[in-house]
Amino acid sequence: MMQRATSTPGHVYLLGLSAFILSVGTFPVHAETTPTGMNYLEMNLEQLMAIPVYAASKHQQSSKEAPSLVTIVTADEIQRYGYRNLGDLLRSVPGFYVSLNRGSAGYVGTRGLNRTTDYGARFLLQVDGHRLTEPVYGTLPSQQDFPLDLDLIERVEIVRGPGSSLYGSNAFFGIVNVITRRGKDINGAEMALSTGSLSTNSARLSYGKETEGGTELLLSGTLYGSSGNNDLYFPDFDYPAAGIDGHARGIDADHAGSLFGRVSYKGLRLTAGHADRKKQIPSGRFGAIFGDPNTTNWEKRTFAIADYSYTLPSNWEIVARGSFDHYMYKGNIPLLSSEEQPIDYKTDIDARWLRGEVQASHTFAGRHRVTAGGEYHSLYDLNAHLSYATEGHYLDNRYKTNVRFASFGLFLQDEFRLRDNLLINMGIRLDDYDSFGETINPRLGVIYSPWERTTFKLLYGQAFRAPVLSEMFYQSADDPRNINPFLDPEKITTYEGIWEQRLAPWLQTTVSVYRNEISDIIEFSPYADTIGSYIYTNMGETTVKGIEAIVAVGKEQGIRGRFSYAYADVNVQHTGVTDNSPRHLIKANVLVPLGSDRYTAAIEAQYVSSRLDMVGEQVDAYWISNINLFARPFNDQFDLSFGVYNVFDEKYFDPASSLPFQTEQDGRTVRLKVTYRF
Amino acid sequence: MALQTLKIILCAALIFFCGAVPCSSARKTSPVLLVKVSFLLNFMKFTEWPASVFPPADQSLLLAVLGEDPVATQIKQSLEGQLVSDRTIQVAIYANLPAWQQARTMPHALFVSESMSRQWTEVLALLVSHPVLTMADFPNFCAQGGMLNLVPHGDTIHFEANPGAAKKVSLSLNAQMLQLAEIVSTTKEIAP
Numbered sequence: 001m002m003q004r005a006t007s008t009p010g011h012v013y014l015l016g017l018s019a020f021i022l023s024v025g026t027f028p029v030h031a032e033t034t035p036t037g038m039n040y041l042e043m044n045l046e047q048l049m050a051i052p053v054y055a056a057s058k059h060q061q062s063s064k065e066a067p068s069l070v071t072i073v074t075a076d077e078i079q080r081y082g083y084r085n086l087g088d089l090l091r092s093v094p095g096f097y098v099s100l101n102r103g104s105a106g107y108v109g110t111r112g113l114n115r116t117t118d119y120g121a122r123f124l125l126q127v128d129g130h131r132l133t134e135p136v137y138g139t140l141p142s143q144q145d146f147p148l149d150l151d152l153i154e155r156v157e158i159v160r161g162p163g164s165s166l167y168g169s170n171a172f173f174g175i176v177n178v179i180t181r182r183g184k185d186i187n188g189a190e191m192a193l194s195t196g197s198l199s200t201n202s203a204r205l206s207y208g209k210e211t212e213g214g215t216e217l218l219l220s221g222t223l224y225g226s227s228g229n230n231d232l233y234f235p236d237f238d239y240p241a242a243g244i245d246g247h248a249r250g251i252d253a254d255h256a257g258s259l260f261g262r263v264s265y266k267g268l269r270l271t272a273g274h275a276d277r278k279k280q281i282p283s284g285r286f287g288a289i290f291g292d293p294n295t296t297n298w299e300k301r302t303f304a305i306a307d308y309s310y311t312l313p314s315n316w317e318i319v320a321r322g323s324f325d326h327y328m329y330k331g332n333i334p335l336l337s338s339e340e341q342p343i344d345y346k347t348d349i350d351a352r353w354l355r356g357e358v359q360a361s362h363t364f365a366g367r368h369r370v371t372a373g374g375e376y377h378s379l380y381d382l383n384a385h386l387s388y389a390t391e392g393h394y395l396d397n398r399y400k401t402n403v404r405f406a407s408f409g410l411f412l413q414d415e416f417r418l419r420d421n422l423l424i425n426m427g428i429r430l431d432d433y434d435s436f437g438e439t440i441n442p443r444l445g446v447i448y449s450p451w452e453r454t455t456f457k458l459l460y461g462q463a464f465r466a467p468v469l470s471e472m473f474y475q476s477a478d479d480p481r482n483i484n485p486f487l488d489p490e491k492i493t494t495y496e497g498i499w500e501q502r503l504a505p506w507l508q509t510t511v512s513v514y515r516n517e518i519s520d521i522i523e524f525s526p527y528a529d530t531i532g533s534y535i536y537t538n539m540g541e542t543t544v545k546g547i548e549a550i551v552a553v554g555k556e557q558g559i560r561g562r563f564s565y566a567y568a569d570v571n572v573q574h575t576g577v578t579d580n581s582p583r584h585l586i587k588a589n590v591l592v593p594l595g596s597d598r599y600t601a602a603i604e605a606q607y608v609s610s611r612l613d614m615v616g617e618q619v620d621a622y623w624i625s626n627i628n629l630f631a632r633p634f635n636d637q638f639d640l641s642f643g644v645y646n647v648f649d650e651k652y653f654d655p656a657s658s659l660p661f662q663t664e665q666d667g668r669t670v671r672l673k674v675t676y677r678f
Numbered sequence: 679m680a681l682q683t684l685k686i687i688l689c690a691a692l693i694f695f696c697g698a699v700p701c702s703s704a705r706k707t708s709p710v711l712l713v714k715v716s717f718l719l720n721f722m723k724f725t726e727w728p729a730s731v732f733p734p735a736d737q738s739l740l741l742a743v744l745g746e747d748p749v750a751t752q753i754k755q756s757l758e759g760q761l762v763s764d765r766t767i768q769v770a771i772y773a774n775l776p777a778w779q780q781a782r783t784m785p786h787a788l789f790v791s792e793s794m795s796r797q798w799t800e801v802l803a804l805l806v807s808h809p810v811l812t813m814a815d816f817p818n819f820c821a822q823g824g825m826l827n828l829v830p831h832g833d834t835i836h837f838e839a840n841p842g843a844a845k846k847v848s849l850s851l852n853a854q855m856l857q858l859a860e861i862v863s864t865t866k867e868i869a870p
């Protein structure tokens with residue numbers, strides 16, 4: 001009797017426990033732990049109080065259950081590590097590398113691929129769910145061309161692997177998802193001033209507020225200016241006989257300004273942004289007269305987004321979004337003419353497009369989380385001109401009237417919770433482009449957590465990148481024949497296995513093994529028999545096999561950090577040239593509290609192994625170290641940050657897309673930044 | 679007594695196995711629980727104990743959990759071994775009041791599970807005036823003399839604090855933390 005009486009409560013407890021855990025298990029899941037080692041245990045009370053746990057208006061997913069290897073960089077890390085631009089941030093991400101040719105953009109690569117011969121376009125950039133990747137070049141803006149001040153970012157999610165089954169074009173190697181801070185997080189005014197080496201200065205003023213009625217407002221403006229590197233040496237231009245010594249002096253200036261604003265009320269958000277950036281190009285690229293200060297790139301990006309999310313009483317979650325984007329690019333390259341008078345080779349691009357999308361999510365039978373939606377994109381206005389000696393076009397826009405630059409996509413995804421610790425993620429998307437027609441991209445992920453601290457992911461997926469307009473309508477000088485508006489998209493098939501293991505509360509390891517098979521790569525290749533004439537065509541295949549290992553250590557207010565190693569073996573079958581493909585990437589990020597978390601020292605080390613440039617010459621391996629000291633000395637009103645970048649003044653180069661094939665990078669620089677909230 | 683111990687061991691073992699092997703009835707980590715235990719960790723970080731409660735050579739901070747809610751297992755999993763100003767958290771779960779009494783250990787911090795909410799006043803009596811930080815996640819905990827309590831707030835979790843109750847046993851709750859809390863007062867002399 002006694003035994004019976006005492007064992008019954010035990011069963012009751014267990015039943016209750018099971019029921020509770022089950023009921024908890026049906027809650028939408030948010031990021032709980034991430035490969036960066038950030039987890040709830042590291043959050044402060046304010047952050048914890050902001051986490052919606054009981055219901056979610058939008059479908060967010062934990063990185064543990066995402067069908068990808070995900071890295072999250074938070075606002076706190078951006079401040080403590082002293083990241084100056086998105087490129088700095090991405091360089092710290094396991095398996096990523098950024099090549100700078102000191103032109104407009106930095107080119108972001110991962111898993112062995114960052115081809116110097118094209119514009120990248122293999123990452124999808126989203127800001128608060130809005131696709132910011134422009135359709136002319138598609139490059140991921142990672143320098144001052146990124147239209148948002150980094151201080152406005154709440155977090156950046158770097159989702160590796162093919163994402164076209166949900167997001168369409170460009171989600172080829174991954175998605176860079178930027179989530180901005182909310183007005184109520186700023187709650188007042190915030191001012192940031194910075195100054196540093198190379199006469200680099202910036203100023204930001206932001207204002208954020210939530211009214212009692214629940215309307216949220218955020219306004220921010222940033223100005224940036226830098227004289228750039230005053231002396232860059234390009235051995236390719238060291239011709240004493242021609243009167244040039246290879247030194248580009250004082251022609252690396254960079255000026256940018258941006259505005260960002262948002263008003264939101266309940267599920268409705270209106271967001272607008274504008275960015276303007278002018279960069280001098282010191283490298284004498286594309287045949288520019290070396291040393292001419294008028295070699296410039298000028299870009300403008302404008303976007304306006306309206307989105308609305310709503311949960312129907314039947315628990316259908318609806319997200320609708322409409323947006324307008326404008327992209328302007330003006331390039332100026334002074335060329336020597338036969339008359340010995342420089343002629344400005346001008347590229348003038350102006351593109352405007354609209355996008356609309358609707359997405360609905362619902363959980364069926366407690367096990368199927370289904371998301372379905374559609375997207376329509378219309379590039380309704382494109383002007384692309386080239387002035388070069390005689391009238392001409394850079395992008396041949398005679399096709400403008402014949403081809404509608406429109407596309408649509410339809411997608412369906414089911415996250416099927418087969419068991420509580422076994423999730424099957426299935427997705428498929430159809431995209432239809434006016435130019436090349438249809439493409440269908442599926443994805444299948446099996447996410448299994450056999451034990452509390454262990455997660456295995458088996459992933460298969462396909463993705464595509466639509467040819468960008470600069471590839472379809474590129475026209476070599478004086479040869480109108482060679483545009484290729486019927487280019488096919490590049491395709492990628494990825495097989496990946498991921499093992500995430502939390503060995504201790506303060507120690508998480510992640511290992512990923514993958515194989516990428518890329519086909520129909522768009523190559524810039526000689527056209528027919530015409531010397532100097534080129535065309536973009538789909539060619540051959542590339543396979544990449546690799547492994548990535550990440551160790552995240554540490555606890556809140558203790559020493560914490562992340563160490564990673566990435567290996568990529570690239571095999572370009574059709575050309576045999578594997579330019580800009582470092583085999584090894586090693587990274588270490590360590591944050592050391594000095595006394596308390598109000599004072600931290602952030603130390604970064606990054607190794608990029610040797611690569612080849614586009615003509616097959618070796619670009620030497622390099623180690624770069626950065627240190628950033630961060631202080632919040634008195635209260636939360638005031639932050640001080642002092643960074644030393646490339647501490648050991650390492651001289652290193654990145655491969656570039658034209659002569660000079662290697663571009664010198666900055667030596668040691670410093671930056672002092674003050675943030676004041678009032 | 680032996681039977682009770684056996685019961686506790688059995689329960690603990692079952693809970694352990696439920697957490698350790700694939701078990702169709704248990705989803706392994708839920709953000710709700712993780713967020714809750716993260717709050718608890720913060721609570722302990724923002725509390726100052728009188729130095730006298732820590733034996734000189736011992737670097738541990740004892741956290742007792744009363745009751746067998748899922749929060750209890752999550753606390754054990756997530757907080758055991760965590761550091762609170764150089765002290766390592768050691769978690770002990772007691773299924774019920776007699777189990778705790780039997781252990782004869784006065785912890786530095788105590789979490790009272792919702793399943794024990796009805797016995798809270800008894801627990802309070804057992805604590806006498808020991809400097810034990812008391813925490814819970816059930817209604818009216820602070821109003822009944824508890825120190826820190828997790829409360830639902832819309833779709834998020836907020837917390838209540840009863841700084842008077844802490845002060846009475848020589849514990850000091852950090853002012854920064856109190857700024858974020860909803861203050862519940864059960865003592866009259868709290869106003870400056």
